[in-house]
Amino acid sequence: MPPTASSPVLLTKRGLARQQKLLEVAERAFLQNGYAATSVNEIVRQAGGSLGTLYRQFGNKLGLFEAVFKKKSQEIFAPFDDDALWSDDMAKSLYTFGHTLQHIALSADGVAIYRLVVSENNLDQGEIQKIFYRHGPQTAIRVLARYLEKQMKAQRIELLNAELAAQQFLEMIKGPFVLRALFGESLAEQELETALNQAIMLFLKGCEKTV
């Protein structure tokens, strides 16, 4: 019987310590090797404790994965709850937002999570992935889209579709690098900078109001 909200598992001090250690080891394993290639026995061997504890706490392998996955995707996208980056200086706002996003999306953990999302979409009929998508990228997109809509209403720019434009901006600054990051190439900071600057230039000139 997997643990649920209606029948939670009571943890001792030791059990809690074990749970955290399990999550920590499991995170490293899943991010490094993916879901299928990760062995539950190996996780327990590294984390200490017992197989029974893992199964009592997480139900099964998928339960453990979900726990790791939700925790990690929330951590990764936390920086976007900050509304302080936005001003009426569009170039500056786009720069700080873009710079943050680049370094999140292209970090080791970022690409590892991306690989998980793309790889394992037959686990829960893709439900886990959709949860990630809504908590993660979609949040970032929405923040930017709202900002762009405000600038549209203020007659400073014109666009066919603000939400789409937000996605397109994101893709311009990270898209060209994700495969390379996945292949393990190290990206020069200057490359990211150039992509960001060119994206901002194209974007601002491209949608400025032509009176």
Place this chain on the structure above:
Amino acid sequence: MPPTASSPVLLTKRGLARQQKLLEVAERAFLQNGYAATSVNEIVRQAGGSLGTLYRQFGNKLGLFEAVFKKKSQEIFAPFDDDALWSDDMAKSLYTFGHTLQHIALSADGVAIYRLVVSENNLDQGEIQKIFYRHGPQTAIRVLARYLEKQMKAQRIELLNAELAAQQFLEMIKGPFVLRALFGESLAEQELETALNQAIMLFLKGCEKTV
């Protein structure tokens, strides 16, 4: 001993037929389920013939995968050998190029191959993936980049980096949809159209020469 160029396997008529059937079945299996989740025994069961034949012809599972993978990625990116799409009407050229690319990259086979590339990069130290990247996306990028460079030399546009701009254009028109396509959502033609039009608008206005 896996078959190589220096010691090829001689095929009978029956053997050739079996090879093609094996490739056909294996392609479907790999694209659908990925590398690890595909069973060699199951492939033989569906294709007919014998396990021994498969191993004599392809050496091992990875050899079969390579054969399928190279064949399929060449097929997919074949349309870009055509130079006839390019004229000095930039909007029109970008539109036809972009439309083609969208429908290749977001097709069922396109996203399936993409998933393989992202998922299984620990097989051959990622060599297979790099081969794909150079044969596939990089070809498309280069064609567009050359065109943009020509337009730059003709003083019609200005850019920091033509190759990068080409990648960014590609990402603008396909990036927002790849995850959704991977999740199995069906994309309305009109959405793609909007993305393409907005990308062209942003791009052309964004880099036009300001005299």
Place this chain on the structure above:
DNA sequence: CCAAAAGTGTAATGTATGCTACACTTTGTT
């Protein structure tokens, strides 16, 4: 302080996998 629950350790179960072995039949070449 004492039952009940939680944690531990190890072993076992069942299943699926890639791959090899082998005895046999079919095919191609001289």
Place this chain on the structure above:
DNA sequence: AACAAAGTGTAGCATACATTACACTTTTGG
């Protein structure tokens, strides 16, 4: 015709995996 190579079918090997079982010790709450 005959000989070697290629194809077939089945059976089996070795291994790895998730999951369960069980006998035992530790912790917790009344």
